[in-house]
Amino acid sequence: MEKASGPSSADSSSRAGTDLPAPRADEHTQLAHLTDANARAQAFASKARAENTKRAYRADWKQFVGWCEERGVRPLPALPKTVVLYVSAVADDYKLSTLERKLTAISQAHKTAGFDSPALTAKEPLHSVWAGIARTKSRAKDKVAPLMTDELRMIVDALPRTDENLFTTRALRDRALLLVGFAGALRRSELVGLQQDDVNVTADGLRLIVRKSKSDQEGKGLVKGIHYGKHPHTCPVRALRDWTRRASISEGPLFRGIDRHGNIRERALSGRSVALILKKAVKRAGLNPEAYSGHSLRAGFTTQAAREGVPERVIMKHTGHKSIRMVREYIREGQLFDENPTDALGL
Template identity: 30%
Template sequence: MEKADRYLSAGTRENTRKSYRAAIEHFEVTWGGYLPTTGVSVVRYLAEYADKLSINTLKQRLAALAQWHLTQGFPDPTKTPDVRQMIKGIRVVHPAQVKQAAPLLLRHLEQAVTWLEGEAAVALKRGDYKSLVRHRRSVAIILIGFWRGFRGDELARLTVENTKAISGEGITFFLPYTKGDRQHEGTTFQTPALAMLCPVEAYINWITVSGIAKGPVFQRIDRWGNLSGKGMQPHSLIPVLRRIFNEAGLPAQLYSSHSMRRGFATWASANGWDIKGLMSYVGWKDIKSALRYVDASVSFGGIALRAAQQAPALENKGISGDHPHTD
């Protein structure tokens, strides 16, 4: 049975298992509920925390309760009409505005990379290897994150073994699973080399300087500036990015790891990419997900002029609205 348990466990992501365990503990220990439970108890639980927890958190708690009951062979108490009506009522009484990270504008991306390249050149000149490694990693993170439209967890899961880069041509990443890949079939992402702000050269420079031959592409750097050999955690990307942007003189507090993904979507929209091409390139499965990342107010504002100036160089290298390179 141990072998079967291994595969059953692999079918659920570790983060999901942790959040479900925490949700069950909250229901039993914090609130004092009993398992198995009933729809009536679930309604009372929701009422207790309707004004304390976000609707998404409450829905996650319901998913955990549903999963516990189904795996234990009990009826799912979260599917009763009253529970569904309760969720609708909470949405009405406690409407929540979706908070989104600001898109990373192309001019800000260029400003950050220019600053980082300058710092890397200074570090190389004075023989400061540790600073050089840190700056090369930063350049690779933001250029790959932006032009590939990766989320923080996707950047953190990139491996050298599943990445192939050819200078002047392009780079290919393979991820065994992504958020939209429910069947864990794996997805291949391709990005061409660019005339400027090139993610391919950024990757090659980073791998060359760091000497990483296998394992996570983006390894942690400890307080002494040494590579740890372990991959970065997705949540650690936000402070890393904000430090980069702050040092480059940008409004760092506006940005998160989603800013690069939103920034690319905004740039693509401003340059005439249709929604189908954008979804195919980034990997979105439904149009609602894609539209949440496109900032219309920025797409057709000041960034449009800036992006239009950059577009010819990028189109010559393969990124355009009409012919996005996708797998």
């Protein structure tokens, strides 16, 4: 006996419990067009991602070349030791994933030019250095604390002074470095990358241009405004002015090294130097230096601003954060004791 014509039992069960009619003939054509459009959209998205990756590689390679040129070493072909020293020098400024990308950019540039990758030929020394960087960053992630306003005041108060109760030259630099880094929510690399031409003191405060940032691969730059502080002692604008006047800086890097004789160097500080300066200042103030890193300045600004009720969009505009998820982590930290349920325990 022949089976009745019509939809199969599978078709019936798949439509069971729905009120949707079967697609009409013209709808099949529309769905086909949508499928084509979706494929094209995915292709465009893939090209965009690829272009972003290429742009990041170009920026990474440019940074490596600049680092090599400043030190008079050859970037192409680079010696394996050069790559090891470079990774060690910039390790404090970037996440592991970003450092991995930078090594990939160096390798790709060498392969394109027909050379062996120094990142591969340096396998053993680089492997050891990389393992140390990974462990250090893992510990730092667990321990790093945001540097808050009250703590920063303590640190500034504890900076060394002369017999006349004036800040020493080194203290003036460190005070400006810490206050501008905090108020500007600056990364270490952004802080040491500042040039005299990047800042302008106005009647409203400090106008600051961040020309290079790891979140700004296209190099558009970010302009920030920093108001005068309420207290002259901890005002970032006055602190920077005092330092540049004492150091007679009219051009070039803002924050520079100082030798043991008090001579101010021409070259900018490194990102690692920022962390060391901060830890030393923290220790002098009686705080635990192991709890803080160079990132504590930026983290502290974001946490403090959130604690004071500054809106997310305003914080993100100032910090240059691209991800609201990261900013909200700081906001949760800043609001930890707001409307806290332990208030109701009566302890």
